Amino acid sequence: MKKDQTIGEVLRERGISRRSFLKFCASTASLMALPPSMIPVIAATLEKARRPSVIWLSFQECTGCTESITRSDSSTLEDLIFNVISLDYHHTLQACAGHFAEHIREQVIKDNAGKYILIVDGSIPVKDGGVYSTIAGMSNEQILKETAAHAAAIVAVGTCSAYGGIPKADPNPTGAVSVSDLIKDKPIVNVPGCPPIPNVITGVLVQFLTFGLPELDALGRPKAFYGQSIHDRCYRRPFYDKGLFADSFDDEGARKGWCLYKLGCKGPTTYNACATEKWNFGTSFPIQAGHPCLGCSEPDFWDAGSFYSALSTPTENIGKTAIYATAGGLLAGAAIGGVLRARKQAAVKAHQRVTIDDLDKES
Amino acid sequence: MTDAEFLLWVRGPAFNIALFIMLAGIVVRFMEILLMGRKTNLAEARGSEMAGGLNTIWRRTLPDADTFRRSGFTIIAGNVFHIGLFVVIFLFVPHILVFERLFGVSWAGLPSNIVDATTVVTIVALLAVLVHRVKDPVLRMLSNFSDYLAWLVTILPLITGWLAFNRVGLSGSTLIGLHILSVELLMVLFPFTKLSHAFTLVLARWYNGAIAGYKGVQS
Ligand code: SF4
Numbered sequence: 001m002k003k004d005q006t007i008g009e010v011l012r013e014r015g016i017s018r019r020s021f022l023k024f025c026a027s028t029a030s031l032m033a034l035p036p037s038m039i040p041v042i043a044a045t046l047e048k049a050r051r052p053s054v055i056w057l058s059f060q061e062c063t064g065c066t067e068s069i070t071r072s073d074s075s076t077l078e079d080l081i082f083n084v085i086s087l088d089y090h091h092t093l094q095a096c097a098g099h100f101a102e103h104i105r106e107q108v109i110k111d112n113a114g115k116y117i118l119i120v121d122g123s124i125p126v127k128d129g130g131v132y133s134t135i136a137g138m139s140n141e142q143i144l145k146e147t148a149a150h151a152a153a154i155v156a157v158g159t160c161s162a163y164g165g166i167p168k169a170d171p172n173p174t175g176a177v178s179v180s181d182l183i184k185d186k187p188i189v190n191v192p193g194c195p196p197i198p199n200v201i202t203g204v205l206v207q208f209l210t211f212g213l214p215e216l217d218a219l220g221r222p223k224a225f226y227g228q229s230i231h232d233r234c235y236r237r238p239f240y241d242k243g244l245f246a247d248s249f250d251d252e253g254a255r256k257g258w259c260l261y262k263l264g265c266k267g268p269t270t271y272n273a274c275a276t277e278k279w280n281f282g283t284s285f286p287i288q289a290g291h292p293c294l295g296c297s298e299p300d301f302w303d304a305g306s307f308y309s310a311l312s313t314p315t316e317n318i319g320k321t322a323i324y325a326t327a328g329g330l331l332a333g334a335a336i337g338g339v340l341r342a343r344k345q346a347a348v349k350a351h352q353r354v355t356i357d358d359l360d361k362e363s
Numbered sequence: 364m365t366d367a368e369f370l371l372w373v374r375g376p377a378f379n380i381a382l383f384i385m386l387a388g389i390v391v392r393f394m395e396i397l398l399m400g401r402k403t404n405l406a407e408a409r410g411s412e413m414a415g416g417l418n419t420i421w422r423r424t425l426p427d428a429d430t431f432r433r434s435g436f437t438i439i440a441g442n443v444f445h446i447g448l449f450v451v452i453f454l455f456v457p458h459i460l461v462f463e464r465l466f467g468v469s470w471a472g473l474p475s476n477i478v479d480a481t482t483v484v485t486i487v488a489l490l491a492v493l494v495h496r497v498k499d500p501v502l503r504m505l506s507n508f509s510d511y512l513a514w515l516v517t518i519l520p521l522i523t524g525w526l527a528f529n530r531v532g533l534s535g536s537t538l539i540g541l542h543i544l545s546v547e548l549l550m551v552l553f554p555f556t557k558l559s560h561a562f563t564l565v566l567a568r569w570y571n572g573a574i575a576g577y578k579g580v581q582s
Contacts (some may be wrong), residue, residue: 017481036413060507086499144365161546187473218365218366218534229530229534229535231530231535232530240475241474241475241476242473242474242475242476243473243474243475243477243478245456245478249551257418261456261457262456262460266533268530268539269367269370269534269536269539271534271535272533288464298367299365299367299368300367300368301367303371304370304371305371305374305375309464310457310460310540311457311539312457312458312460312461312543313460313461313464314374314375314378314379314382314461314464315371315374315375315378316375316376316379317376318378318379318382318464318465321379321383321386322382322386322465324383325382325383325384325385325386325387325390326386326387326390328383328387328390328393329387329388329389329390329394330390330394332387332390332391333390333391333392333393333394333398333571334394334398335394336391336394336395337394337395337397337398337399338398338430340399341398341399341400346398360382
């Protein structure tokens with residue numbers, strides 16, 4: 001594949017038909033909730049766009065995000081996207097290793113300065129000089145800063161790189177932080193999820209190539225994919241509204257497919273496309289499989305109380321609080337009550353009795 | 364603070380603080396009343412204190428015809444928002460889950476959309492009593508800051524709860540967080556404003572009834 005080819009040229013060279021390309025554009029448009037009239041626009045723009053060079057850096061992560069984006073065989077959209085970007089550096093997917101691999105990264109930065117897209121998965125440990133994760137003798141923070149310096153934009157894939165994720169979970173032993181905690185001068189698009197939906201990762205890239213930097217929500221996520229909560233698009237929502245809930249994982253409610261709120265569902269506070277986009281080629285998503293949403297695309301989801309306690313319930317040990325409060329109340333009540341009683345008795349004592357003599361006295 | 368952190372804070376430390384203040388406050392208020400004690404009545408009893416007390420606790424719940432004629436609006440609107448509050452607080456499933464965590468017991472709830480409709484009726488009734496309070500010259504004169512404060516902290520959780528349930532405007536976490544926070548405000552002020560009548564009313568009615576019962580008269 002020659003450098004600087006347009007995506008259209010690459011597709012033609014690889015024998016991908018116009019029909020399947022348009023199909024890809026149509027599903028991307030529907031993923032972004034765009035009207036059908038936008039399909040030709042996406043197609044035309046994508047065809048003319050240059051295949052951007054992409055550097056993918058993996059830090060403190062479990063490779064689940066990469067697993068997610070590679071969950072595709074040759075005929076899927078995801079694969080198509082691998083044809084439209086030039087993935088030049090990726091630990092898990094690249095064939096080369098050692099100095100050679102690092103050399104490629106440096107070369108890509110040099111050749112494409114200001115033009116390449118940097119994708120990051122995994123959080124960055126900053127405690128103790130970043131010793132908890134190093135690559136080629138460099139800390140993750142050093143590599144990130146060096147690579148980000150000349151990137152056109154950064155896509156933080158997965159909750160770890162977007163918000164710190166599981167490595168940041170209390171007590172955060174490695175001092176894990178997100179990409180946006182360290183990089184302040186580049187456009188950053190967060191694509192959180194543990195892992196994110198494959199089509200959403202690729203969809204964000206297409207959106208980026210077609211329309212430029214997408215519109216983001218307050219947490220840096222593209223609104224096209226993270227604009228609605230799981231709860232608002234959940235097919236179990238009618239049961240929530242009717243007050244029909246599963247009480248356990250195998251009761252009648254669970255079998256009838258009722259709402260999983262009581263079992264700890266975080267759908268009402270979670271923004272992601274699972275309920276509409278689904279997983280494994282649109283087969284299912286956690287709630288459909290009978291498990292409450294964990295809220296994995298939200299910051300600190302790991303520390304948001306138990307996965308299995310309902311959203312409305314307190315997260316701390318309230319039994320203890322109740323005991324301390326009652327004990328404290330009894331003590332304070334006894335003290336205040338004692339003072340009031342003493343005052344009352346003093347008032348009774350100070351009360352001057354009127355005698356017959358007093359009444360006889362002439363004033 | 365992100366909205367996720369905000370929600371975590373209101374469900375965690377803030378709820379703990381509010382619960383502590385509310386429970387300790389209620390215990391203090393009870394102790395204050397009970398420790399003050401009552402003067403021993405040296406007169407001979409002409410009836411039962413207990414029967415009079417219990418009877419009054421019940422009887423004061425029902426308006427007599429005369430009071431109804433004079434303050435029909437207050438009684439109807441008052442009953443509507445009190446029953447509404449009961450339904451909304453105790454029969455909404457996500458709330459029952461909180462009580463279950465607190466007391467270890469749970470009960471059946473109502474369909475969420477019925478609670479939703481009840482919330483609207485309760486809000487309307489509370490607005491009506493506020494308008495009445497401001498318009499009626501006598502009531503207005505009798506009202507002070509704490510009356511308006513009690514009204515505000517009662518209606519706020521209803522409004523924020525309705526917004527959270529219907530998911531209006533802000534993000535899910537922010538809406539639920541604001542709702543819980545408004546409930547915490549209510550919890551903190553509960554023992555120290557006239558809202559404490561929710562638990563002192565039983566004592567007050569009992570004392571009234573018992574005094575009358577002892578004298579052998581109707582209270
Ligand atoms: S299962 Fe979860 S997301 Fe679906 S309606 Fe119930 S609470 Fe909402």
